Amino acid sequence: MERTGSANAYLTGFGNNKRIVFFDTLLDKLNTDEVIAVLAHEIGHFKHKHIQKRIVLLATMTLGGLALLGWLMQQDWFYNGLGINTPSTYIALLLFALVLPVFTFFVQPIIAWISRKYEFEADDFAAEQSNPLMLIQALVKLYRESASSLTQDPLYSACYETHPQAPVRVAYLSRKLSTS
Secondary structure: OOOOOOOOOEEEOOOOOOOOOEEHHHHHHHHHHHHHHHHHHHHHHHHHOHHHHHHHHHHHHHHHHHEEEEHHHHHHHHHHHHOOOOOOHHHHHHHHHHHHHHHHHHHHHHHHHHHHHHHHHHHHHHHHOOOOHHHHHHHHHHHHOOOOOOOOOHHHHHHHOOOOOHHHHHHHHHHHHOOO
């Protein structure tokens, strides 16, 4: 068990070293059925191989970034457009680090969307393996305890939030509840 002020649970590890971590505060705030629902959600991440998929995504993005850097290093306009007259590898790395946020600005919403998709997949698994109502109750408690608001700005949430907004997630699970 990990000691902290926030209530959280997560899947971590790779290969034979996978673990589901429950923060002590989560165990204190949720009842047994809610903890089981959260456990089912975390097992859903495992069953859907979300860690492996995220590693592949990040490796692909890293290789893409390195390929972009390699291409930019060959372009005179990359240096000239930023006021550099003498191209060099060191300058290219520095300039790339400075302009990288421009590229990640456009990629971040896609990464956030994928992460939210993973959360819905884990919620689906949890709804099938445990009581969806218990997961709803646990999520409402956890969202209330977290520093984030229950209702974020939808545009901000779509671009930056890795977890769906509480009302969206509750509505999604409520539909599962009505069909089960």
